[in-house]
Amino acid sequence: MIVIFAIDALEYNLVEEFNCKNLKQKYYGKTDISEFSQPRTMVLWSSFMTGKNKEDDVLEDGNKEMWNKKWDIKETFFSFFENPVVLDLPGFSYDLGFHGKSRILLKNFFETKNLEKKENLKKEYNKDAFDHHRKIKDKFFKALGEDRDFVLGYFSVADVIGHLNFGNKVIMKMIYIELDEMAEKIKKNKRVKSLIILSDHGMKAIGRFGDHSEYGFWSTNFKDLKTPKITEFYELIRGIKNES
Amino acid sequence: MKVEIDNEIIEKIKERIKDMDEFDSVEGYVDYILKQIVGRLEEENKIKVDKEEYSKEDEKKVKERLKSLGYLD
Numbered sequence: 001m002i003v004i005f006a007i008d009a010l011e012y013n014l015v016e017e018f019n020c021k022n023l024k025q026k027y028y029g030k031t032d033i034s035e036f037s038q039p040r041t042m043v044l045w046s047s048f049m050t051g052k053n054k055e056d057d058v059l060e061d062g063n064k065e066m067w068n069k070k071w072d073i074k075e076t077f078f079s080f081f082e083n084p085v086v087l088d089l090p091g092f093s094y095d096l097g098f099h100g101k102s103r104i105l106l107k108n109f110f111e112t113k114n115l116e117k118k119e120n121l122k123k124e125y126n127k128d129a130f131d132h133h134r135k136i137k138d139k140f141f142k143a144l145g146e147d148r149d150f151v152l153g154y155f156s157v158a159d160v161i162g163h164l165n166f167g168n169k170v171i172m173k174m175i176y177i178e179l180d181e182m183a184e185k186i187k188k189n190k191r192v193k194s195l196i197i198l199s200d201h202g203m204k205a206i207g208r209f210g211d212h213s214e215y216g217f218w219s220t221n222f223k224d225l226k227t228p229k230i231t232e233f234y235e236l237i238r239g240i241k242n243e244s
Numbered sequence: 245m246k247v248e249i250d251n252e253i254i255e256k257i258k259e260r261i262k263d264m265d266e267f268d269s270v271e272g273y274v275d276y277i278l279k280q281i282v283g284r285l286e287e288e289n290k291i292k293v294d295k296e297e298y299s300k301e302d303e304k305k306v307k308e309r310l311k312s313l314g315y316l317d
Contacts, residue, residue, distance in 0.1 A: 038312060063314035106316065174283040212309075
């Protein structure tokens with residue numbers, strides 16, 4: 001089984017700072033996303049799964065509409081597999097209901113001037129993100145216990161929580177420990193032959209807030225990829241599939 | 245440091261983890277649960293401490309950035 005643990009906004013520097021050994025695996029590094037005008041989540045995951053720079057296609061209907069973009073499986077490397085599972089990935093199996101609500105809460109947070117309301121909105125925003133994380137996590141580990149040739153789980157908690165809390169090291173460390181423990185559990189699963197851990201971009205601080213950084217994180221248990229472009233994973237995965 | 249746990253609780257934990265791949269001992273399970281609880285308590289406490297620590301300037305910057313990334317209209 002080939003597994004991709006896709007983590008939005010997993011930051012290389014925090015993986016190092018918190019010494020997340022399981023996230024680092026045997027080989028790890030940063031990805032090169034310099035070909036994109038901005039580190040947009042939908043653009044990056046779309047480019048990852050199709051192996052092509054999809055910036056123009058994703059943005060053709062504007063920033064607001066881009067979240068509704070959905071690629072046909074034939075355009076993605078998921079089509080290489082017989083019984084793949086792809087959970088919550090932007091541009092493919094994205095939960096528009098949850099992520100849409102999350103963006104509404106974010107908007108309300110920035111619009112209100114009332115500090116009490118702001119705080120309550122942030123609590124609701126954080127709680128929703130953790131609840132959604134647990135939901136996808138359950139589905140992900142269930143899929144890892146099934147007879148599958150490919151499983152991808154996309155986890156947005158580091159990005160969603162990070163945007164309002166990146167300056168809060170306690171919360172961020174808690175998230176990274178959780179993700180590291182998930183990586184450990186994946187690695188212990190004997191069905192998993194090849195594991196790729198990948199983020200679209202990292203995160204950097206703007207005061208207490210978090211902004212996307214201009215590189216992503218990758219790690220594997222089988223090959224040193226140096227500084228890969230996010231579009232290069234398409235052929236890499238084809239190669240692993242053909243070898244298996 | 246050693247912590248004494250009631251035998252009845254230990255038996256319940258053993259029963260709970262017997263079919264779980266990720267825990268091979270009662271100690272491992274207890275350690276996991278305590279980390280979760282302490283993490284949440286720290287988070288709740290930190291949120292109280294952090295209240296009003298957002299600067300208006302940072303907020304303006306990040307708001308603009310989130311707009312350009314497609315998170316806000």
